[in-house]
Amino acid sequence: MSCAFSKELLALHVENDLPETEGHAVAKHLLECAECEEFIAQLSRRQSQLKLLRREAIPESAFSRMRAEVLSQIEDSQRALGWSVWIERTLWLGFRRHALVFTSLAIAAVSATLFAQMRQPAWEDAAMSSNLAAVFGDNDALIRPSGYREWVSVGSSLEADGSDVSDPHAPAQSSSGLSHNVYMDRFAYRAFSETGKFPEGSVLVLETSGAAASQPIALQVSVKDSRFDGGWGFFDFTNSDGTIKDKVQSIAGKSSCRTCHEERAKSDHVFTQFHPALKTAT
């Protein structure tokens, strides 16, 4: 271009981004200069094309996947925040309301929780985390999930007195009147609700309890993990004396668990046909 007029000003004028006085000066020049008028027409066409980029669509699945990942990570808010931010938040909000009272409470809460955390073994701490529902120790031994009663209860049943139905999950020495509850970790439940598929790492816990006891008398867990045959590992935490083990290795080979789950479960080794919450989810 032979005209020495500022191209930078023209590039701003094309979208009215100049202050009024400069805008007037550019407009006046354009009335006299055909070369700059053509240049600004070209810029204007380019701007129109640039605005077409606004039409780019993003698939809904991209959002749902991102949302599920974020929500699973913040499920335990205190853990998601980390200690330093948690203290900062407590103090910050406390200061906004009742500075002294809240600060005192925050310090007390921090001290109490630190003390409790010091007493809690590291693996229990890890197993409490919602997105680490399955925590493995040495030799791929599964550590008993703690806090699973706060997961999603997907189904339960009560075995009536005198029932002659043979329940493969009932402990050997048990009598009737047992209740069976199945829990699923929240991340897996959310993913299954949205996709109809169990994500890697899904954990389902089958807890069997007596009528009066608060503690389970049998505990079986299945974990979707590609390291195991068929993509699922089956774990029985139940001791022969009715107590529950802290960790256990997967049931090896073609066990009755695996065979039954493979042959009779409706969806990917899971008896979704018996679990109301999963039937609804699909």
Next chain:
Amino acid sequence: MNYGPDNSDIVHGTLSMARMPGTAISPEAAEVAQIVRLVLGGDTAAFERIITRYERRVMSIAIRVLGCHEDAHDATQEVFLRVFKYLHRLNLEKPIEPWLMRMTINVCRDLGRKKRQHHSTSLEHAPSEPITTNPTDDPFTGLAEEQQRQMLWKALGGLSENERVAIVLRDVEGLSTAEVAAILETPEVTIRSRISRGRLRLKELVDQMSKGAMNGGTR
């Protein structure tokens, strides 16, 4: 359940920020403030409503700044984790959008730098995967538009990080220069300079590509 507003204008058109700092609070901002209070009060599930409301805006900016869907997904996730983490720092008397968009740009910059250290990709490059658009009825028009679009994406990748961010916010997202300046916490005169240089560079790059395409086609 859809808690969010109608997002169609966010995807397809200009969405100017409802308010700038210092102006009166709108009903929408009041609703957001209420949700924020719930989250800060311990109702973690309420945070999903914040995500649903702003996820399109955040992800579309991230795609345009990073030029890659996969990186944009990671960036969006990181943005909302940071929002959750620092939600207590948000001044509820002010709108959330500038804060959220500033965080989005910062996360994209961090991610871009990390990627460049490892691969020399992202901000200086065109998108690594095709991005779908609304199809036009005329196949010839559609093809020409698609070629222009691909050239623009490539040209955007040829801008400096500062120019690209300014162009994305001003020209693609449709914010005013004052709003871009507020988001980036940079003087408006600097923003105008970046926009000006970015537009001229973009034109130069697309012209070069068009010439190259024409020469290739006539050979």
